[in-house]
Amino acid sequence: LDAETAAATFEGFAKLGAALGASFAAIGAGMGIGKIGAAAMEAIARQPEASGDIRSSMIVSAALIEGVAFFAVITCVLVLFV
Amino acid sequence: LDAETAAATFEGFAKLGAALGASFAAIGAGMGIGKIGAAAMEAIARQPEASGDIRSSMIVSAALIEGVAFFAVITCVLVLFV
Amino acid sequence: LDAETAAATFEGFAKLGAALGASFAAIGAGMGIGKIGAAAMEAIARQPEASGDIRSSMIVSAALIEGVAFFAVITCVLVLFV
Numbered sequence: 001l002d003a004e005t006a007a008a009t010f011e012g013f014a015k016l017g018a019a020l021g022a023s024f025a026a027i028g029a030g031m032g033i034g035k036i037g038a039a040a041m042e043a044i045a046r047q048p049e050a051s052g053d054i055r056s057s058m059i060v061s062a063a064l065i066e067g068v069a070f071f072a073v074i075t076c077v078l079v080l081f082v
Numbered sequence: 083l084d085a086e087t088a089a090a091t092f093e094g095f096a097k098l099g100a101a102l103g104a105s106f107a108a109i110g111a112g113m114g115i116g117k118i119g120a121a122a123m124e125a126i127a128r129q130p131e132a133s134g135d136i137r138s139s140m141i142v143s144a145a146l147i148e149g150v151a152f153f154a155v156i157t158c159v160l161v162l163f164v
Numbered sequence: 165l166d167a168e169t170a171a172a173t174f175e176g177f178a179k180l181g182a183a184l185g186a187s188f189a190a191i192g193a194g195m196g197i198g199k200i201g202a203a204a205m206e207a208i209a210r211q212p213e214a215s216g217d218i219r220s221s222m223i224v225s226a227a228l229i230e231g232v233a234f235f236a237v238i239t240c241v242l243v244l245f246v
Contacts, residue, residue: 003168004085010176012092014183015161019096019103021183022157025190026107029150030114032194036201037118037143041136043209045125048132050212054205055139057219061201062146064226065194068233069150072190075241076183077157080164082244 014079021076029069033062096161103158111151115144178243186240193233197226 040058044051122140126133204222208215 002085003166003172005088006169006172007175008085008088008092010092010172010174010179011089012095013176014179015092015096015164016099017180017183019099019158019161020106021103021185021187022154023103023106023110024184024187026147026151026154027110027113028187028191028194030110030112030147030194031191032114032196032198032201033143033147034114034117035198036205037114037140037147038121039202039205040139040143041118041121041125043205044132044136044139045128046209047212048129048135050208050215051132051135051139053212053215053219054208055135055142057204057208057215057222058139058143058201060219061197061204061222061226062143064230065190065197065201066146066150068193068230068237069190070153071234071237072186072240073150073153073157075186075237075244077160078241078244079179079183080157080160082179 018076018079021079022073025069025072025076028072029065032065032069036062036065100158100161103161104155107151107154107158110154111147114147118143118147182240182243185243186237189233189236189240192236193229196229200225200229 036058040054043054047054118140122136125136129136200222204218207218211218
């Protein structure tokens with residue numbers, strides 16, 4: 001195993017990690033935003049007149065998850081190009 | 083193991099990761115949007131007159147998940163071509 | 165295995181770890197903020213007149229998770245450049 005061989009192997013592991021990492025971030029976002037969205041649906045069904053409040057709180061909390069998940073996917077893209 | 087062999091091996095790991103990553107992203111989207119969609123059905127059944135509010139909230143939260151999942155799949159495609 | 169080879173190999177594992185680490189941070193944020201957001205939706209549905217209090221508490225607790233998750237992702241980015 002020389003240096004050139006190792007560099008070629010390392011490319012493979014980095015790309016494997018980038019692809020799996022991006023998808024795990026998507027699983028995280030799906031679990032989190034899915035839970036929030038489902039609760040928001042039930043909440044609107046119970047209190048239709050509070051749907052504005054419920055929707056704005058839903059968007060705030062979902063956007064926080066979205067922010068971390070997007071940044072994680074961007075990190076994975078960065079792995080490919082650094 | 084020389085450099086050429088290692089390069090061929092790394093191609094294999096990168097493609098393995100891209101394929102698994104794309105499918106895990108689909109699992110994440112399926113879990114998240116599935117939960118939101120199911121809750122929206124129940125919510126419309128309980129409060130049919132709030133179906134407009136429920137549908138718009140459903141679309142907003144599902145679109146947030148869709149965004150991350152799509153970007154993850156695009157990252158996996160990118161792995162194949164970089 | 166000489167020093168140069170080992171350095172090239174370690175690059176691969178470091179990048180694998182950075183990508184997976186960023187996505188695990190996103191899973192953590194998704195699970196945590198998802199639970200908080202879901203509970204906030206139910207709380208607003210039960211007491212619509214307390215929606216302001218509920219939302220501000222939701223934002224404070226979600227921001228605490230966000231802070232740690234973001235710092236973890238930044239650590240993973242840092243792994244790529246150090």
